[in-house]
Amino acid sequence: MPKRENYISWDEYFMGIALLSSMRSKDPSTQVGACIVSDDNKIMSVGYNGFPRGCSDDEYPWERSADCSNDTKYPFVCHAELNAILNSGGHNLSGSRIYVALFPCNECAKAIIQSGIKEVVYMSDKYAETESTIASKKMFLSAGVKLTKFTPTHKNLKISFDESDV
């Protein structure tokens, strides 16, 4: 019997894991997932955006705007990329790549560069016009981090939990 032909690429596999991770996010507006992969295609860590441990999802605010910035999510939420870096358990991330649903902000860009990650594969760049993203791109360029827009060959992937589908 010939091998299956319609299998997913490495990029689709790792971006798929980043997107699956993002589905754990409680952020009602933007769910971000990240997956860090070694140069020999081993998954080193994953993360998604959420409040730090001990900071309840039900007590901290999910608002995008308020009179006081501490009544919004922004000072408190830990970004997907930073969570993925912190979740890697201190492993050497030099030469790895990170798959992200959303182009990293300037704070995540600094953490990505300092941890030795060499490539960012991103899907959405919806905040491309913001100062944060412009600063990220400037730093990535200076630091020699490769930026790759994710180009899938499959438009959608289906995951079924129906055991009769196995």
Ligand SMILES: O=c1ccn([C@H]2C[C@H](O)[C@@H](COP(=O)(O)O)O2)c(=O)[nH]1
């Ligand atoms: O690099 C990034 C940038 C943003 N995030 C998270 C932080 C927030 O939870 C959302 C953005 O919310 P908006 O309502 O779209 O402003 O995305 C991240 O994880 N990584």
Ligand SMILES: [Zn+2]
């Ligand atoms: Zn960020």
